[in-house]
Amino acid sequence: MAHVDAGKTTLSESLMYKTGNLCKLGRVDNGDAFLDPDELEKKRGITIFSHNAKISSPNFEITLLDTPGHIDFASQTIEALSVLDYAILVVSALDGVTGYTKQLWNLLKKYQIPAFIFVNKMDIHEVAKTSILKDLQENLDANCIDFMEKGDKFYENVATTDENLLDKYLNGESIEEDIPKLVAQRKIFPVYFGSALKLDGIDDLLQGLEKWSIEPQYENQLQGRVHKITHDQKGERLTWMKLLGGNLKPKEEINGEKINQIRSYNGEKYDLVNEMNPGQICALVGLTKTYPGQGIGLQDLIDDSLKPVLVYKVETDVDIFECLNALRQLEDEDPLLHVDWVEELQEIHVEIMGEVQREILKQIMKERFNLDVDFVEGNILYKETITNKIEAVGHFEPLRHYSEVHFLLEPGAPNSGLVFENKCDLEVLSKNWQEQIMTALESKTHLGVLTGSPITDMKVTLIGGRGSNVHTVGGDFREATSRGVRQGLMELKSKNAVQLLEPWYEFELEIPQDQVGRALNDIQKMSGKFDAPENLATSTIIKGRAPVSEMISYSENVRNYTHGQGRLQTVFVGYYPCHNKDEIIEKFNYDPMSDLENTPNSVFCSHGAGHTVVWYEVPSHAQYPYTYKW
Structure with missing residues (x-):
């Protein structure tokens, strides 16, 4: 997992290639990446859907989940969190710890998932390794430790993270066998450096995953966790589940529904399996009532930390109910896509995360369902x-x-x-x-x-x-x-004593130094708040918060006035008092006494x-x- 363009898919391909599980190293920008098989992903050059891959060597086997990095598709990442044993957080050496990196880190902390960190793109960055490690320690966790360091210095750094371990180390005892436990308990976070594209540091990461991780122990009784819902090219509904106990076979039932097939996927390809064992993630065919986060023999694990912030009306010349059925299928797959049929207006309203998701939805409706639709009149989702x-x-x-x-x-x-x-x-x-x-x-x-x-x-x-x-x-x-x-x-x-709230972004804006005055003026006009600008060699970074309604289309302005040299990253951080409440209340013109359903x-x-x-x-x-x- 990582922010967009950090190199997650490239790293996944490199891990598969180095272990002999992939014969040819694909590239995202060439459209031939093994883990970006969807046509939309090839066209866009980004990961839109999470994909499964198998990595095996003589000593271990891993199921790898490659997740999207764009905030608009964060639901795919959140769904994966419910079934992870470990996470590999990818940080670009070019960008360091971004706002979205912190958000992912907080999610890992919330779910108590141990994490390995891979700092990518070290081949094209001039900042020293020590500087990047300091960034990780200050902005993620003080116990992010360089696991590529050798000798006594490495063991000394590890020992200082735990008082009992330090005593053991100072007494001359080996602490090697304690390290996997510390990683699993999230007391230390192994950091590796390299370039996924050039295969640098990949062997070190693989050896680290094998040496410092612990294979989970599973229960005997049937337990499992649903982590996502998809549909294959024939329209078959697939329930992706991780088995956490017991065994599962085709024709057996889950909650009164019979499993017709169990598929083990590797990228786009799959094999039919006769028995699913604990630790495996497979796609089950035949279930119609499952949903992401559902527990089988366990409590459900539903995360609502991310919410859509935009609502659009569906505009189309084709049958509106055909569009509604297609969108309901997509809603089944994506918990953050909210589809609402407004009976009195005979309209479909769709709540989504952002502009990129809107564009992708249009393409999916065309390519999967042969339906030409547009999503128009985008409005902010307010709350009170x-x-x-x-x-x-x-x-x-x-x-x-x-x-x-x-x-x-x-x-x-x-x-x-x-x-x-x-x-x-x-x-x-x-x-x-x-x-x-x-x-x-x-x-x-x-x-x-x-x-x-x-x-x-x-x-x-x-x-x-x-x-x-x-x-x-x-x-x-x-x-x-x-x-x-x-x-x-x-x-x-x-x-x-009733207050109107609106969604706010946390932003990070990097621009040429001669454009700082323009940027600060823009942020103030958008009713935003910002910290003191941070000057780099040739650019300046401005961090702060601003209303979504004001900043939603600002990235295009940044590209224009910086002639493509500026970079804006935004992360939804929550709902806060509306900056122009009187204007919005007047625009809605809502009469609570006339709302008979809510009298x-x-x-x-x-x-x-x-x-x-x-x-x-x-x-x-x-x-x-x-x-x-x-």
């Missing part, structure tokens, strides 16, 4: 949050129905999403009713009241309510729950009939004590 807490009340009591709920709405930490908690006493509401309320909370997309955008970074706690043993029926608490959350949001809006009003019953009570009068009509202390 709250800045104060309040007790929210929802009541639903038409004739012969009854339910009332009370929630505490509180601001959550930035980029924490929605959190639901139950603090209601069983003497107040029965367990069955509480479960209905919590299910209703978790199953609904809660919209804000400024623009109708999804609510995030908010904690909702169930604190009370009422039901009726005679009149409460299925669905009553679902209605009360929706109305209650919206009632609280309207209360907060009236107190200016904040409640229904009470009097004189044998139900009647609507407007949201700001609901607390005074509540039949369970309204307890919030102002």
